[in-house]
Amino acid sequence: MKKYIQSTGYVLFVLITFFALAKSFMSYQNPFDIYENPLVWLALIGFILVVVLKEVVNQMAISRARELQNEKDGVVPEAPNAWLKKLLKSWTKAKDIEEEQEIILDHNYDGIKELDNSLPPWWVYMFYITIVFAVVYLIRFEIMGGDTPEMEYEKAVAQARMEVNKYKANSPDVFNIDDLKLLTDASDLKRGKAVFNLNCASCHLADGGGSIGPNLTDEYWILGGGIKNVFNTVYNGGRNGKGMIAWNKTLKAEDIAKVSSYVISLQGTTPAKAKAPQGEKWEEE
Structure with a gap:
C-alpha cells in the first residue's frame, strides 16, 4: 500500500509541476530571468532533482534485487568497476606486484632494486603531443609571423573603435563631444x-x-x-x-x-x- 501511495504522489507531483512550469512559460515575458522570476527556477530545479532522485532510487532498487537474485541462484557477479580496472591496466602496461620479478634489473643499491617498467602509454602520447604542439607553434609564430597577444589586443581595439565610429555615424542621436x-x-x-x-x-x-x-x-x-x-x-x-x-x-x-x-x-x-x-x-x- 505504501508503495502505491509513493508512486501516486510522485506522478501527481510530476504532472502538477509540469503544468505549472508550462503555464509560467506562456504567461511570463521572460520566464528564465532569474531576477524577475526566481520561483520558476526553483520549481524547475526541484522538478529535475525529484525526477533524477527517483531514477537513482529505482536503479539502486534494481541493482539490489539483482544481487539478491544472484545470491539465491549462487551466481558470483563480476567485481564492481572491473571494466575500469581493465581500462587502467591497458593504459599503463605496468606489471602487477606478483609479476615484478620478471622485470627486476641487475642493479642493487644497498638493497634497493630497480624495475624496468615501460612508460605508461598515456604519458608517451602526451609527450608526443607536446612535440607536435611545439613544432606547430614554432612554424606559426616564429616562421609565419603569427599575431602575438599584444598584436591581437591592438587589432581588437582597432576593430572596436571602427564599430563605435560606425555606430555613431549611423546614429544621429548619439552625441560626440569631439564634434x-x-x-x-x-x-x-x-x-x-x-x-x-x-x-x-x-x-x-x-x-x-x-x-x-x-x-x-x-x-x-x-x-x-x-x-x-x-x-x-x-x-x-x-x-x-x-x-x-x-x-x-x-x-x-x-x-x-x-x-x-x-x-x-x-x-x-x-x-x-x-x-x-x-x-x-x-x-x-
Missing part, C-alpha cells in the same frame, strides 16, 4: 535659455550677472572659456569640493551643448547687477 561646436541657431539658443532659466538662473541670475555663481557676461573664467571648456564645466561640474555640481546625470548632452552656447552668447551683455570678475581672462586661440 562639439558653438551653436548659433535661434532655436538652439532658445532651448538653451529655457534650460538656463530652469536650472542655472538661481545661482547665476537670469541675466547671467552672477550671484552664488560667477558672472557669465565678462571675459573672465574660472575653468576656461570657449564652448568646449564651458560644456565640460557644465557636464562634469566645477572644482572638486566646491563650485557647481555636475549636470550630466540631470541634463542630456544635447541640452548641455545648447545651454553652454547660450552662456557664451551672454558675453558682452550688461546685467543689472554684475558680480566682480573671477578667474582669468580668456582669449580664443
Whole structure:
C-alpha cells in the first residue's frame, strides 16, 4: 500500500509541476530571468532533482534485487568497476606486484632494486603531443609571423573603435563631444535659455550677472572659456569640493551643448547687477 501511495504522489507531483512550469512559460515575458522570476527556477530545479532522485532510487532498487537474485541462484557477479580496472591496466602496461620479478634489473643499491617498467602509454602520447604542439607553434609564430597577444589586443581595439565610429555615424542621436561646436541657431539658443532659466538662473541670475555663481557676461573664467571648456564645466561640474555640481546625470548632452552656447552668447551683455570678475581672462586661440 505504501508503495502505491509513493508512486501516486510522485506522478501527481510530476504532472502538477509540469503544468505549472508550462503555464509560467506562456504567461511570463521572460520566464528564465532569474531576477524577475526566481520561483520558476526553483520549481524547475526541484522538478529535475525529484525526477533524477527517483531514477537513482529505482536503479539502486534494481541493482539490489539483482544481487539478491544472484545470491539465491549462487551466481558470483563480476567485481564492481572491473571494466575500469581493465581500462587502467591497458593504459599503463605496468606489471602487477606478483609479476615484478620478471622485470627486476641487475642493479642493487644497498638493497634497493630497480624495475624496468615501460612508460605508461598515456604519458608517451602526451609527450608526443607536446612535440607536435611545439613544432606547430614554432612554424606559426616564429616562421609565419603569427599575431602575438599584444598584436591581437591592438587589432581588437582597432576593430572596436571602427564599430563605435560606425555606430555613431549611423546614429544621429548619439552625441560626440569631439564634434562639439558653438551653436548659433535661434532655436538652439532658445532651448538653451529655457534650460538656463530652469536650472542655472538661481545661482547665476537670469541675466547671467552672477550671484552664488560667477558672472557669465565678462571675459573672465574660472575653468576656461570657449564652448568646449564651458560644456565640460557644465557636464562634469566645477572644482572638486566646491563650485557647481555636475549636470550630466540631470541634463542630456544635447541640452548641455545648447545651454553652454547660450552662456557664451551672454558675453558682452550688461546685467543689472554684475558680480566682480573671477578667474582669468580668456582669449580664443
